[in-house]
Amino acid sequence: TKGIITIDPGFKNTGSCESAITFLDGEKGILRYRGYSIEELAEKADFLEVAYLLIFGELPNKEQLEAFHVDIKNESHVDEEMKKILDAFPKSAHPMGVLSSLTSALIAFNPISVNVTSNDEMYGAIVRILAKFPVLVAWTLRKKKGLPLDYGDDSLGYVENIHKMMFKKPTQEYKRNKIVIDALDKLLILHADHEQNCSTSTVRIVGSSHAGLFASLSAGISALWGPLHGGANQAVLEMLEAIQKDGGDTKKYMAKAKDKNDPFRLMGFGHRVYKNFDPRAKIIKQAAEEVLADLGIEDPILEIAKGLAKEALEDQYFVDRKLYPNVDFYSGIIYRALSIPTEMFTVMFALGRLPGWIAQWREMRLNGEPIGRPRQVYIGEKLRSFVELDKR
Numbered sequence: 001t002k003g004i005i006t007i008d009p010g011f012k013n014t015g016s017c018e019s020a021i022t023f024l025d026g027e028k029g030i031l032r033y034r035g036y037s038i039e040e041l042a043e044k045a046d047f048l049e050v051a052y053l054l055i056f057g058e059l060p061n062k063e064q065l066e067a068f069h070v071d072i073k074n075e076s077h078v079d080e081e082m083k084k085i086l087d088a089f090p091k092s093a094h095p096m097g098v099l100s101s102l103t104s105a106l107i108a109f110n111p112i113s114v115n116v117t118s119n120d121e122m123y124g125a126i127v128r129i130l131a132k133f134p135v136l137v138a139w140t141l142r143k144k145k146g147l148p149l150d151y152g153d154d155s156l157g158y159v160e161n162i163h164k165m166m167f168k169k170p171t172q173e174y175k176r177n178k179i180v181i182d183a184l185d186k187l188l189i190l191h192a193d194h195e196q197n198c199s200t201s202t203v204r205i206v207g208s209s210h211a212g213l214f215a216s217l218s219a220g221i222s223a224l225w226g227p228l229h230g231g232a233n234q235a236v237l238e239m240l241e242a243i244q245k246d247g248g249d250t251k252k253y254m255a256k257a258k259d260k261n262d263p264f265r266l267m268g269f270g271h272r273v274y275k276n277f278d279p280r281a282k283i284i285k286q287a288a289e290e291v292l293a294d295l296g297i298e299d300p301i302l303e304i305a306k307g308l309a310k311e312a313l314e315d316q317y318f319v320d321r322k323l324y325p326n327v328d329f330y331s332g333i334i335y336r337a338l339s340i341p342t343e344m345f346t347v348m349f350a351l352g353r354l355p356g357w358i359a360q361w362r363e364m365r366l367n368g369e370p371i372g373r374p375r376q377v378y379i380g381e382k383l384r385s386f387v388e389l390d391k392r
């Protein structure tokens with residue numbers, strides 16, 4: 001602290017806002033959306049219901065949920081010109097970069113997303129992005145696979161429709177697999193919000209300048225991309241595959257993670273808030289075992305993951321620093337079982353987090369929060385006079 005300014009790198013001890021959306025207790029491993037436990041919601045609700053709950057504060061009744069879904073379906077077309085922008089990307093482009101750009105590009109075709117002052121304008125912008133973002137996610141995947149860009153089917157449920165847009169083969173009927181759809185639905189619920197994490201804080205601070213909803217979300221997607229945040233789920237799978245290639249030598253990777261001279265971190269471990277266990281990781285670990293069993297998949301990667309988690313539990317370095325598996329540690333194992341390519345894992349995180357970002361952005365705007373503008377402590381040069389070029 002210098003004078004009145006307190007420096008708090010990473011805002012480890014700084015609260016940015018009051019919020020009524022998500023409650024976390026890092027010591028007890030508690031996560032609740034609008035007061036409902038994540039365990040109950042993951043078991044009993046579906047993703048669209050949870051999106052409504054996060055954004056509007058209450059679980060919808062039948063009519064409200066139906067009307068919400070109809071309003072979303074009415075906005076599920078994406079301007080055909082957006083395909084030209086998608087086409088401009090090389091196939092090698094990372095889907096998170098593509099989606100951050102396409103989310104921003106959507107503004108040009110949806111001016112309502114810019115000045116959302118009235119409730120109607122805000123609602124209009126919200127249903128549009130909940131309808132169009134999944135289409136962009138599906139198009140991004142299909143472009144990578146060289147498949148024609150498909151539209152949804154209004155007769156399907158919200159998550160089932162996303163799965164169909166992503167995976168329906170052009171020449172075959174769409175085959176609904178309940179196990180897969182239920183697993184996807186549960187994963188999206190578990191990722192839906194997490195109070196003031198890096199990407200949500202980004203969405204709030206960009207929105208605090210009264211930049212539009214889509215512009216704020218585009219910034220959030222970029223923040224989530226980082227390997228220390230949502231990008232960790234892709235990094236976890238790459239790490240587990242590297243260990244597998246190394247003959248399952250987990251000890252070598254544990255040693256690397258503890259070596260201060262080695263920038264390598266055990267991806268999927270540790271959390272700023274959870275200092276005992278991440279409740280989402282517990283549910284996802286269980287779901288991974290069930291989904292693989294139900295689909296009859298023997299994935300040695302799961303065994304390597306479980307071995308790593310067990311070793312970390314018994315290792316002083318990890319125990320001292322309270323580093324346990326987080327939401328990203330097991331999720332990739334399920335995505336792999338659902339035939340989602342590794343490069344799309346963080347996109348699936350963004351798809352799940354979308355309602356949470358929207359809810360937090362809406363709360364910030366309805367609360368009339370001031371523009372985010374932190375202070376600093378200056379440690380640079382004192383006043384000095386300019387020196388002409390030929391004298392330097």
Ligand code: SDX
Binds near residue numbers: 268328
């Ligand atoms: C998400 O914030 C959220 O809520 C995020 C999220 C959400 O839902 O939005 O939960 C999603 O981002 C989960 C986290 C995914 N990231 C990873 O799995 C990447 C690996 N983990 C970390 O890099 C780290 O644990 C963070 C980023 C998650 C948390 O970092 P902090 O709180 O800033 O902790 P830190 O970097 O100060 O680490 C404290 C100590 C350090 O050692 P010392 O300097 O004290 O000796 O723990 C060590 C770190 O070196 N450490 C690790 C480690 N994580 C922390 N050492 C090895 N491997 C790790 N994974």
